[in-house]
Amino acid sequence: MLRFFFTPIRIKAQLLLMRATNALPQEQREWGRAVISELNEISGFWPSLEWIAGGMMAMSKAALHNVLTCAWRKQPGQEPPYATAAGIGFILLLAPFYFVSASLLNQWGITWFFAPIEHWLSRPRQAVAFNIISPVVLLGTLLCSVLLNLATLVSVGREEEAGGTVRVVKVRVRSWNLVAIVIGLLLTGVLLGYAFVENFGTQVHL
Amino acid sequence: MGRTIRLSSQTRALLSEFLERASQWRYGYDLSRDTDLKAGTLYPILMRLSDAGWLEARWEEPSSPGRPPRHMYRLTQDGRAGARAATKDASARARSTRPIYNEV
Numbered sequence: 429m430l431r432f433f434f435t436p437i438r439i440k441a442q443l444l445l446m447r448a449t450n451a452l453p454q455e456q457r458e459w460g461r462a463v464i465s466e467l468n469e470i471s472g473f474w475p476s477l478e479w480i481a482g483g484m485m486a487m488s489k490a491a492l493h494n495v496l497t498c499a500w501r502k503q504p505g506q507e508p509p510y511a512t513a514a515g516i517g518f519i520l521l522l523a524p525f526y527f528v529s530a531s532l533l534n535q536w537g538i539t540w541f542f543a544p545i546e547h548w549l550s551r552p553r554q555a556v557a558f559n560i561i562s563p564v565v566l567l568g569t570l571l572c573s574v575l576l577n578l579a580t581l582v583s584v585g586r587e588e589e590a591g592g593t594v595r596v597v598k599v600r601v602r603s604w605n606l607v608a609i610v611i612g613l614l615l616t617g618v619l620l621g622y623a624f625v626e627n628f629g630t631q632v633h634l
Numbered sequence: 635m636g637r638t639i640r641l642s643s644q645t646r647a648l649l650s651e652f653l654e655r656a657s658q659w660r661y662g663y664d665l666s667r668d669t670d671l672k673a674g675t676l677y678p679i680l681m682r683l684s685d686a687g688w689l690e691a692r693w694e695e696p697s698s699p700g701r702p703p704r705h706m707y708r709l710t711q712d713g714r715a716g717a718r719a720a721t722k723d724a725s726a727r728a729r730s731t732r733p734i735y736n737e738v
Contacts, residue, residue, distance in 0.1 A: 459681055462691075462705030463673060466663040469704070479663070482673025489678055 441480040442467065449487055450511075456494070460487050492516070498579055508580040510602045517608035520573035524566045524615045531622070566619060574612040577605040639686045641720050644671055645679050649717035652689075652709045659692070659706035680707060688713030 442464060449460025463483035470476045491512050493499065500506045527545070534542035549555045580602070587596045639645070651669050652660065666676050683689040690710050693703045709717060 456681065458691075458693075458705070459677060461702075462662055463677060465702040465704050466661065466673075468701060469661070469663050479666075479673050482675070483677065485674035486677035486681075489674075490681065 441477070441484075445480060445483050445487065456490055459490070463487070495576065495580075501583065508583075508600070510580055510605055513576050513580040514602070514604035514608050517573040517577045517605070517612070520569040520576075521608065521611055521615065524570050524619065525611070527562070527566055528615050528618050563623070567616065570612050570616045570619070574609050574616070577608045577612075581605050581609075639682050639688065639716075642679075644669075644675055645683075646720055647671070648676070648679055648683075649709075649713075650721045652707075653714070653717050653721065656709055656714055659694075659708050661704050661706055665707070683713065686716075688716050 445460065445464055449457050449464075460483075463479070463486065467476060467479060470479050491509065495509050495512050495516060500508055526541070530541035530545060533539075534546075539546075545558075549558060581600050583598045585596050585598070586593050641649075647669050648665065648671065651665060662673070662676065662680070665671070665680075666673060669676070671679070680689065680691075684691055684707075688710060689707050690713075691705055691707050694706050696703045
């Protein structure tokens with residue numbers, strides 16, 4: 429019975445590992461292939477699954493390092509990791525997206541999403557902590573998401589042209605990265621607008 | 635040109651495993667079994683050692699058709715020297731911090 433489930437899981441996990449490998453810079457992809465090739469030597473369900481999980485973790489770490497440190501820029505001809513940057517960008521957008529949409533829905537009478545935040549804010553000490561930490565976390569994750577995706581789409585360099593060196597700005601168009609940037613900027617606008625109205629709104633009316 | 639590497643206890647364990655059979659090419663899974671390091675720990679270390687120029691890697695010719703080639707690793711000259719120094723440092727430190735009851 430276990431054997432019946434084993435092969436599809438193994439194949440799916442192998443495919444996932446191959447996808448993770450594609451997020452690596454060209455010269456590191458052979459490490460992903462190295463992890464996959466060892467699978468043929470491993471027998472047993474759990475040892476194989478453990479190996480695949482470990483391999484995925486190692487490849488994810490390397491891919492994350494590649495994106496966050498912009499290591500791909502140092503390799504001539506290396507394509508930016510668009511999909512990884514967009515994926516990380518969307519994950520970073522989750523908390524601000526939840527906060528903004530829950531707050532807006534709460535204003536419109538749908539309180540279900542905002543209830544956990546309200547419950548947290550009902551205790552004074554937790555409310556103080558929330559007011560200090562939430563702007564840093566929300567604006568920080570938004571900024572990281574926008575910058576990360578901008579870094580994959582925009583590059584500044586120098587190129588030789590007849591008569592001298594010119595500064596060149598290259599902008600690539602990738603839909604998912606652009607979507608992540610636009611959502612990030614929209615959420616930043618909403619949050620900053622809310623903060624402005626909350627803090628200076630009464631003074632404006634005066 | 636190699637760069638400096640962080641020598642964690644896992645890295646030291648892997649280096650001493652390599653030193654035991656310094657001239658031999660080793661496979662990832664065998665290294666994992668011999669050092670008890672999981673793939674998630676082993677491969678980042680192998681990548682770092684390779685980037686630092688301590689490790690050379692190559693693909694083995696497939697032993698039978700349809701079987702994928704395996705990746706093999708071996709310490710370079712720099713790697714052997716570095717590994718010997720690292721493991722020597724670790725054992726010297728272990729000696730200096732040995733509990734007193736061992737001395738009695």
